[in-house]
Amino acid sequence: MIGALIDQWGARNVGIAMLVLALVILVIAAIIAYEAFTRGMGILALDRAQSAALANDRQAAVAHGREALAWMPAEPAAGVIAVDLSDATAKDHLTRLELRVPMKQRPQVAALAALHQVHHGGTPANAVSGGDQAVIAHLVKLAQGGLPPPLTLPDSEPAQAPLLAYVAQARLRAAWATDDREAIRATAGELRLLMPNHPEIRGVEAVLMALSPSVPDTALAPHLNLIPRGTRRDLIVLRLAVLAPERAKVLQPLLPATGAGK
Numbered sequence: 129m130i131g132a133l134i135d136q137w138g139a140r141n142v143g144i145a146m147l148v149l150a151l152v153i154l155v156i157a158a159i160i161a162y163e164a165f166t167r168g169m170g171i172l173a174l175d176r177a178q179s180a181a182l183a184n185d186r187q188a189a190v191a192h193g194r195e196a197l198a199w200m201p202a203e204p205a206a207g208v209i210a211v212d213l214s215d216a217t218a219k220d221h222l223t224r225l226e227l228r229v230p231m232k233q234r235p236q237v238a239a240l241a242a243l244h245q246v247h248h249g250g251t252p253a254n255a256v257s258g259g260d261q262a263v264i265a266h267l268v269k270l271a272q273g274g275l276p277p278p279l280t281l282p283d284s285e286p287a288q289a290p291l292l293a294y295v296a297q298a299r300l301r302a303a304w305a306t307d308d309r310e311a312i313r314a315t316a317g318e319l320r321l322l323m324p325n326h327p328e329i330r331g332v333e334a335v336l337m338a339l340s341p342s343v344p345d346t347a348l349a350p351h352l353n354l355i356p357r358g359t360r361r362d363l364i365v366l367r368l369a370v371l372a373p374e375r376a377k378v379l380q381p382l383l384p385a386t387g388a389g390k
Contacts, residue, residue, distance in 0.1 A: 170199030170206060177209045204233045208240055208290065213247045236288060239264070243291055246271070258285020263295050270295075275311050276302040296322045300332070309371050313339035330355045331364050338368045338375050349378045 177192035193210030200206050207225040211218050222241040226234050239260035242252040246267045255261050259281045266279050276299045281287055287295075296319045303311040316336040319326065326332065334352050337343040355361040362384040369379045 166199050170196045170203065173199060174203070174206050174209070177206075181209060202228045202230075204229045204236055207237065211240060211244065213244055213294075216248060218244055235260070239288060239291060243267075243294060247294075258282055259287030260285075260291055263287045263291040267295055267298055270298050270302045273305075274302075275306055275308055276315060293323055297326075304367075307371070309339055312371065328360070331360060334364060335368065338372045338379075345375065345378045348375065352378065352382060 173192050173196035177189050177196055180188035180192055189209055190212045193206055193208075196203070196206035197210045204225070207221070207229070211222065219241065222237060222244060226237040226241065229237060235257045238254070239256040242254075242256050242260070242264045245252050246264060249271070251268055252264060256264060262279070262281050266277070270276055279295065279299070296315070300312070300315040300319050303315040306312075313336060316332050316339070319332050320329065320336055323329070330351070334348070334355060337348050337351060352361075352365070355364065361382070365379055365382045366384065368375060369383060372379075
């Protein structure tokens with residue numbers, strides 16, 4: 129076949145054509161290799177970010193998430209985990225990310241953008257989809273103060289895990305600001321279920337145990353001692369002394385006034 133081409137086009141022309149073809153193949157191979165390399169590095173960074181998130185190391189999760197996003201700018205998982213809700217400039221990052229990701233994944237980014245707006249005291253103008261919208265609407269109601277109302281989620285379109293984790297913490301904070309024992313117990317149970325690795329989980333568990341009549345004092349006392357001594361434990365013990373006076377035998381020795389909580 130090559131001989132026939134040489135006879136028709138000449139050896140010089142055939143040689144040039146084969147050289148060009150080889151260069152094209154080399155460029156394509158280089159592009160494929162580069163894309164595989166960048167995606168591999170991005171996946172490794174994303175895996176580190178997710179591991180940090182599971183360990184509730186938010187600072188490391190954001191840092192590794194941003195590294196993953198640098199390698200994979202159109203990957204929504206990297207863009208989402210790289211968002212720091214406390215950063216007001218994250219709004220611009222989410223706007224750019226929503227335009228870069230595939231159409232079917234844009235609702236995920238839009239929901240996080242709405243959450244960011246609520247976090248900074250705003251009310252999203254545009255509705256998001258399904259369960260995410262139910263969470264956003266619930267957070268707007270929580271911001272108005274008072275007891276946390278029931279949270280109803282649709283069965284067909286569940287909310288994203290980051291939004292559920294956020295609303296669980298917001299519901300407990302809202303209940304904690306009231307004197308409603310049952311609301312505090314219920315929301316502490318929700319947070320315990322959704323975020324078992326939360327940095328303050330021992331305190332959450334102590335609240336849940338103290339407000340649950342079925343838990344004996346003999347189980348509560350050792351758990352309270354697992355919470356590191358300091359201001360946080362003092363605040364929990366002081367509040368529980370008001371909410372659960374029947375636990376006075378366990379709580380009294382730990383009250384700050386005795387010096388045991390310092």
